[in-house]
Amino acid sequence: xxxxxxxxxxxxxxxxxxxxxxxxxxxxxxxxxxxxxxxxxxxxxxxxxxxxxxxxxxxxxxxxxxxxxxxxxxxxxxxxxxxxxxxxxxxxxxx
Amino acid sequence: xxxxxxxxxxxxxxxxxxxxxxxxxxxxxxxxxxxxxxxxxxxxxxxxxxxxxxxxxxxxxxxxxxxxxxxxxxxxxxxxxxxxxxxxxxxxxxxxxxxxxxxxxxxxxxxxxxxxxxxxxxxxxxxxxxxxxxxxxxxxxxxxxxxxxxxxxxxxxxxxxxxxxxxxxxxxxxxxxxx
Numbered sequence: 029x030x031x032x033x034x035x036x037x038x039x040x041x042x043x044x045x046x047x048x049x050x051x052x053x054x055x056x057x058x059x060x061x062x063x064x065x066x067x068x069x070x071x072x073x074x075x076x077x078x079x080x081x082x083x084x085x086x087x088x089x090x091x092x093x094x095x096x097x098x099x100x101x102x103x104x105x106x107x108x109x110x111x112x113x114x115x116x117x118x119x120x121x122x123x
Numbered sequence: 124x125x126x127x128x129x130x131x132x133x134x135x136x137x138x139x140x141x142x143x144x145x146x147x148x149x150x151x152x153x154x155x156x157x158x159x160x161x162x163x164x165x166x167x168x169x170x171x172x173x174x175x176x177x178x179x180x181x182x183x184x185x186x187x188x189x190x191x192x193x194x195x196x197x198x199x200x201x202x203x204x205x206x207x208x209x210x211x212x213x214x215x216x217x218x219x220x221x222x223x224x225x226x227x228x229x230x231x232x233x234x235x236x237x238x239x240x241x242x243x244x245x246x247x248x249x250x251x252x253x254x255x256x257x258x259x260x261x262x263x264x265x266x267x268x269x270x271x272x273x274x275x276x277x278x279x280x281x282x283x284x285x286x287x288x289x290x291x292x293x294x295x296x297x298x299x300x301x302x
Contacts, residue, residue: 031297032298040231044158048150051176058180
């Protein structure tokens with residue numbers, strides 16, 4: 029073998045396989061983890077602001093309690109269904 | 124029509140939020156990125172593969188900054204190269220550590236173990252820039268222009284790095300100095 033051929037042979041043994049599902053899965057896992065962190069970082073301020081707003085509005089809500097109580101369950105259910113539909117639609121369109 | 128999507132199409136879909144498209148880009152370019160890092164970074168392959176994963180995550184996060192979607196391969200290599208430079212600067216690296224890059228590799232037929240070690244030592248002694256140029260142009264067959272674009276080095280520098288690196292590696296394998 030010439031030195032050039034030896035060099036080529038030594039370089040070629042380092043080349044990873046063209047398809048590597050384990051590597052692909054590892055990257056997907058890291059991206060999922062990064063996405064989860066980003067979601068927490070972006071939603072945490074909203075959650076904090078919402079909590080603060082509710083705490084501030086507590087006296088008002090308490091006084092409206094008897095009025096809102098009959099429809100509160102239905103409103104919460106509607107909000108939950110809407111949020112689930114929105115989340116599902118985003119996941120499907122992203123896939 | 125109906126054939127494999129181009130890199131530009133996959134980038135567009137990934138930018139729109141498709142994880143499947145980005146995963147296809149990973150599959151398409153992982154061998155080049157990992158091979159480049161294995162040869163350039165030195166150390167064990169696990170470290171190079173770990174850095175390659177980081178490079179792909181960075182690419183996913185900054186996909187909107189890619190100006191030419193068709194040139195995604197060079198762009199990915201550029202990200203990997205910058206990460207490799209940070210890693211090389213950040214770690215205390217010695218020739219012995221950098222030499223590990225071939226220690227776990229089987230010796231190909233026609234090459235002696237001494238030659239394998241000699242090449243590993245010669246590769247470890249090359250400057251990181253030179254090693255990167257050698258890895259792309261000699262090992263992966265990139266043109267000098269492509270390597271220049273990916274590594275952010277002037278074309279003349281890439282050409283001289285490749286020539287110098289090749290000469291040193293060939294001498295280590297028993298070739299002449301002017302090879």
